Amino acid sequence: MTAADQILSQLQALANPVRLWIVAELHRNGAQYVSELARKAGISRPLLKMHLRKLEDTKLVSSEIGTAENGKAANFFQIVPFNLPLTPELIAEARPSPTSLANRKDGDPDA
Amino acid sequence: MTAADQILSQLQALANPVRLWIVAELHRNGAQYVSELARKAGISRPLLKMHLRKLEDTKLVSSEIGTAENGKAANFFQIVPFNLPLTPELIAEARPSPTSLANRKDGDPDA
DNA sequence: CTTTCATGTAAGAAAAATATAACGCAACTG
């Protein structure tokens, strides 16, 4: 994973209205679980979960099991604080290539 | 165009390997014209032009007519310096909505 | 003039992202 690939992955993760909203919502109101967020966003739960997965894959949010206000076990997501300053200079320093590997369907390189 | 829509548009413009490379290339080596960039990137000219258009639509690059080293008229593109600090807080302040309007196919709201 | 190299645009194929619907499972509650 090059520096450019990492920037690209994070940009792709954030470049979506639902995911941008999720980041704002989790920042404003703290950790929340999947169904809760899906209801607030007004979209289906599988879809919202897919968006959460993309954010989690790039380490922008993290999850842990907790207990919802109704007693059920629930999967809570929260923001992983990030600071991604975006300038031409920083992008140039990352030396991106026009054919990036960031879109690969491989397994998690961390694992 | 809300603040959130603007952020989203710029993120979408940057969230692509070719376009990230273009930004880096223009920053490093200054203004260049379309065919030149297409050759360097190793992709077709229409495709590269499409990427340039997306960057130009979000005001990340600008273009002007000039003269290539071989004497032909050419369309030179250059970086419009930008600084897009990306943090959960700034995203929250932009108050994004899960159903954004930033993807509309409308005409230029500036015009 | 013909060749070369720049421009633009339009049509359509291919790939990726987005979104819904439909399963089944576990746990808590009345």
Next chain:
DNA sequence: CAGTTGCGTTATATTTTTCTTACATGAAAG
């Protein structure tokens, strides 16, 4: 134990993005 509400997954449809191919124009140089 039936009903509700979490969870996850798969299959599929739709939309958007990406990319190639093809065509047509204008200006400079041989």
